[in-house]
Amino acid sequence: MSVFILLNCKTYDEGTGINAITLAEACRDVAESSGVEIAIAPQIPDIFRVASVVDVPVYSQHIDGAGPGSHTGHVYVKSIKEAGAVGSLINHSECRMTLADIEAAAAALKANNMTSVICTNNVAATAAAAALGPEYVAIEPPELIGSGIPVSKADPGVVTDSVDAAKRINPNVKVLCGAGISKGEDLKAAIELGSQGVLLASGIVKAKDPKAALYDLVSLI
Amino acid sequence: MSVFILLNCKTYDEGTGINAITLAEACRDVAESSGVEIAIAPQIPDIFRVASVVDVPVYSQHIDGAGPGSHTGHVYVKSIKEAGAVGSLINHSECRMTLADIEAAAAALKANNMTSVICTNNVAATAAAAALGPEYVAIEPPELIGSGIPVSKADPGVVTDSVDAAKRINPNVKVLCGAGISKGEDLKAAIELGSQGVLLASGIVKAKDPKAALYDLVSLI
Amino acid sequence: MSVFILLNCKTYDEGTGINAITLAEACRDVAESSGVEIAIAPQIPDIFRVASVVDVPVYSQHIDGAGPGSHTGHVYVKSIKEAGAVGSLINHSECRMTLADIEAAAAALKANNMTSVICTNNVAATAAAAALGPEYVAIEPPELIGSGIPVSKADPGVVTDSVDAAKRINPNVKVLCGAGISKGEDLKAAIELGSQGVLLASGIVKAKDPKAALYDLVSLI
Amino acid sequence: MSVFILLNCKTYDEGTGINAITLAEACRDVAESSGVEIAIAPQIPDIFRVASVVDVPVYSQHIDGAGPGSHTGHVYVKSIKEAGAVGSLINHSECRMTLADIEAAAAALKANNMTSVICTNNVAATAAAAALGPEYVAIEPPELIGSGIPVSKADPGVVTDSVDAAKRINPNVKVLCGAGISKGEDLKAAIELGSQGVLLASGIVKAKDPKAALYDLVSLI
Numbered sequence: 111m112s113v114f115i116l117l118n119c120k121t122y123d124e125g126t127g128i129n130a131i132t133l134a135e136a137c138r139d140v141a142e143s144s145g146v147e148i149a150i151a152p153q154i155p156d157i158f159r160v161a162s163v164v165d166v167p168v169y170s171q172h173i174d175g176a177g178p179g180s181h182t183g184h185v186y187v188k189s190i191k192e193a194g195a196v197g198s199l200i201n202h203s204e205c206r207m208t209l210a211d212i213e214a215a216a217a218a219l220k221a222n223n224m225t226s227v228i229c230t231n232n233v234a235a236t237a238a239a240a241a242l243g244p245e246y247v248a249i250e251p252p253e254l255i256g257s258g259i260p261v262s263k264a265d266p267g268v269v270t271d272s273v274d275a276a277k278r279i280n281p282n283v284k285v286l287c288g289a290g291i292s293k294g295e296d297l298k299a300a301i302e303l304g305s306q307g308v309l310l311a312s313g314i315v316k317a318k319d320p321k322a323a324l325y326d327l328v329s330l331i
Numbered sequence: 332m333s334v335f336i337l338l339n340c341k342t343y344d345e346g347t348g349i350n351a352i353t354l355a356e357a358c359r360d361v362a363e364s365s366g367v368e369i370a371i372a373p374q375i376p377d378i379f380r381v382a383s384v385v386d387v388p389v390y391s392q393h394i395d396g397a398g399p400g401s402h403t404g405h406v407y408v409k410s411i412k413e414a415g416a417v418g419s420l421i422n423h424s425e426c427r428m429t430l431a432d433i434e435a436a437a438a439a440l441k442a443n444n445m446t447s448v449i450c451t452n453n454v455a456a457t458a459a460a461a462a463l464g465p466e467y468v469a470i471e472p473p474e475l476i477g478s479g480i481p482v483s484k485a486d487p488g489v490v491t492d493s494v495d496a497a498k499r500i501n502p503n504v505k506v507l508c509g510a511g512i513s514k515g516e517d518l519k520a521a522i523e524l525g526s527q528g529v530l531l532a533s534g535i536v537k538a539k540d541p542k543a544a545l546y547d548l549v550s551l552i
Numbered sequence: 553m554s555v556f557i558l559l560n561c562k563t564y565d566e567g568t569g570i571n572a573i574t575l576a577e578a579c580r581d582v583a584e585s586s587g588v589e590i591a592i593a594p595q596i597p598d599i600f601r602v603a604s605v606v607d608v609p610v611y612s613q614h615i616d617g618a619g620p621g622s623h624t625g626h627v628y629v630k631s632i633k634e635a636g637a638v639g640s641l642i643n644h645s646e647c648r649m650t651l652a653d654i655e656a657a658a659a660a661l662k663a664n665n666m667t668s669v670i671c672t673n674n675v676a677a678t679a680a681a682a683a684l685g686p687e688y689v690a691i692e693p694p695e696l697i698g699s700g701i702p703v704s705k706a707d708p709g710v711v712t713d714s715v716d717a718a719k720r721i722n723p724n725v726k727v728l729c730g731a732g733i734s735k736g737e738d739l740k741a742a743i744e745l746g747s748q749g750v751l752l753a754s755g756i757v758k759a760k761d762p763k764a765a766l767y768d769l770v771s772l773i
Numbered sequence: 774m775s776v777f778i779l780l781n782c783k784t785y786d787e788g789t790g791i792n793a794i795t796l797a798e799a800c801r802d803v804a805e806s807s808g809v810e811i812a813i814a815p816q817i818p819d820i821f822r823v824a825s826v827v828d829v830p831v832y833s834q835h836i837d838g839a840g841p842g843s844h845t846g847h848v849y850v851k852s853i854k855e856a857g858a859v860g861s862l863i864n865h866s867e868c869r870m871t872l873a874d875i876e877a878a879a880a881a882l883k884a885n886n887m888t889s890v891i892c893t894n895n896v897a898a899t900a901a902a903a904a905l906g907p908e909y910v911a912i913e914p915p916e917l918i919g920s921g922i923p924v925s926k927a928d929p930g931v932v933t934d935s936v937d938a939a940k941r942i943n944p945n946v947k948v949l950c951g952a953g954i955s956k957g958e959d960l961k962a963a964i965e966l967g968s969q970g971v972l973l974a975s976g977i978v979k980a981k982d983p984k985a986a987l988y989d990l991v992s993l994i
Contacts, residue, residue, distance in 0.1 A: 153852040155852045189817075209422060230431075234463055344630065347634060348630070375627065477622050532624075648871040651864060655897050677873060680901040684897055
């Protein structure tokens with residue numbers, strides 16, 4: 111089974127602008143030497159410059175359901191695709207979307223051969239997200255995000271139950287888990303719980319040495 | 332199969348305050364003489380007075396996922412229950428909610444033995460809503476709402492596909508359809524397409540004689 | 553100068569349904585014996601039952617800008633007015649609104665001879681709210697809400713600066729302050745800082761004896 | 774008096790990606806030969822590539838109030854600044870913001886020496902926006918946006934009243950007008966009504982020859 115790691119830069123200064131490029135280079139280097147698939151989700155204004163310069167899969171942190179037209183300020187699928195993104199987070203806990211917009215965003219990505227990662231907060235929401243047929247659902251209990259306590263340790267049941275729920279609804283949907291993930295043992299535990307990988311942020315982005323932290327992350331798989 | 336009709340008063344003046352009571356009495360009378368289950372969703376400030384005075388199932392037009400606490404202005408499940416509601420619309424197209432809030436609202440209603448009617452805009456969203464296990468999903472193509480063109484005629488496929496999608500995800504979930512419904516033939520067509528009933532509004536609320544319009548609605552079943 | 557106290561029930565269980573009536577009676581009794589104007593903002597489904605039973609000014613916790621029409625789930629000015637409300641909070645920190653909706657809500661209340669209390673989070677937002685010409689702007693630094701630390705002590709400058717800003721924009725606008733207010737000394741300090749009164753919630757609603765807490769609140773003015 | 778034209782690309786395909794660069798070049802050329810200040814607001818993922826390649830002032834179509842931190846998907850001031858933006862639209866009618874976020878966004882831009890253009894829908898909202906002290910308030914009656922009927926003809930009073938309202942609150946705030954603007958006579962009328970310039974979109978972006986349309990726009994001033 112292939113493992114997938116998605117690094118979310120959020121709006122951390124350590125992941126903004128030129129810093130996003132440095133992080134992307136770390137993702138690329140560790141992916142190359144470990145064989146693990148590692149992607150980065152920089153801020154939306156940084157997608158183009160990261161994707162232009164670094165050979166790494168780039169995701170958007172958000173996409174709106176809106177199509178072409180009178181939608182000032184919305185994140186339009188063609189715009190992020192032309193900028194170099196290969197997929198997008200949808201419905202992150204810090205950027206919650208309506209069900210209608212989640213569905214429209216996932217459909218827009220699919221129509222453009224891009225990858226959807228729908229974030230959810232619990233098992234029931236994971237089942238609902240899986241019914242939309244994205245490549246990934248990322249389960250992140252909100253109370254653990256940024257806590258430093260890995261979900262794989264604090265609440266392993268939410269991971270296994272999410273994997274089961276997704277499978278029951280649509281066996282093609284893969285589950286990521288997030289919240290508090292930063293170390294090799296966290297990723298290992300996440301895989302052992304049946305997830306396909308992790309969505310993570312501060313543990314790497316705000317690490318003293320992000321590349322070393324990424325090497326540690328993949329060290330046990 | 333029992334048929335369910337839910338009359339949404341929206342913020343029409345014809346369904347506000349004392350007018351909501353008159354509409355509720357019409358629902359009660361037509362339900363009694365026809366044997367069809369008819370419920371009303373008045374505006375939230377009108378729930379108590381309608382439920383206190385008229386023997387009819389009363390639904391809220393909206394409920395937030397928020398529990399007890401610091402949630403000024405939110406619609407709290409215990410508040411609508413104490414006011415006399417037996418259920419609520421969730422995620423109406425005019426009051427879209429995040430997936431997280433839809434899930435929390437449905438869970439709060441279930442925990443209080445109340446009925447959830449999750450509104451959706453297309454087949455994929457119906458599948459997602461069904462995964463949350465509500466009593467009803469109400470499919471309403473937004474472009475037909477208030478159009479006077481019944482969804483059962485304009486887009487019968489969206490109804491049958493929604494029924495199929497819901498059944499595939501959770502056979503206990505019943506499907507209502509809405510948008511443009513006002514006449515007996517519309518309801519009959521909706522039932523024949525596999526739905527359990529209809530969610531409707533202006534066709535009755537703004538009718539010259541709402542009670543006569545309701546009698547017409549149930550005349551062919 | 554007349555002092556105004558507005559008690560916000562939020563979605564506290566202690567302020568839901570029948571409990572809102574008990575709190576409203578306490579407001580009425582303390583208002584009568586002290587001569588201070590005390591109003592209550594119960595949850596929206598509770599407006600009618602509180603206003604029907606207790607002789608006290610009743611405010612809504614929220615109002616949408618929407619007028620009559622296809623606005624399912626929205627809080628419509630005529631609905632809360634018919635239910636017995638005399639005014640409404642607008643833009644509480646737990647129910648933030650767009651500028652366009654704040655303006656529409658304040659205009660709708662004014663057109664119905666009802667009282668607007670626009671909540672704001674800092675001095676600049678107070679100036680903006682004052683430009684809309686409401687009766688009251690209520691400044692509540694979000695970090696102090698529910699903290700138990702009264703804004704009048706923790707950040708007296710935000711109160712005096714808000715009073716100045718409002719006066720400069722529109723001398724008819726009165727300023728309330730909120731966040732952490734519960735005791736007589738807090739209200740006294742708030743008045744001395746130039747505000748017209750307070751918006752408060754947990755300090756009274758969750759007090760062991762809310763009526764005693766209200767008596768204490770007005771004891772020093 | 775210097776005139777300011779801001780071209781909003783919205784999510785029109787004609788203004789996405791490489792097309793935004795072509796539009797930006799047209800803005801630059803017409804600005805150079807006419808002496809009128811012309812700026813462009815491409816989609817957020819396009820800011821960097823437009824600003825890197827074309828010597829034209831670039832605005833963001835949106836900015837969130839959020840600072841650095843856990844704000845996935847939000848548009849952070851430093852990110853758009855590093856990408857090359859010199860300012861941003863705030864609160865466009867297609868991207869309405871809460872008052873608190875409008876204030877935070879304007880403050881963040883000011884702290885970074887960037888230009889704020891707060892969009893409003895009527896005179897009262899213009900007054901409120903002016904109280905926040907942005908460089909520009911852009912009044913756009915929503916019913917005229919994309920209508921082809923210029924606001925300067927359809928509702929000149931809303932422009933002059935907005936200019937008066939802004940001046941009364943803060944004489945340093947300049948007023949733009951928008952909605953339906955596309956021709957030289959529209960811009961001329963807008964200036965004669967006291968505005969400082971225009972915010973426009975489809976009339977140029979979707980024109981057969983955008984550069985010719987821009988030349989026509991500035992031809993009468």
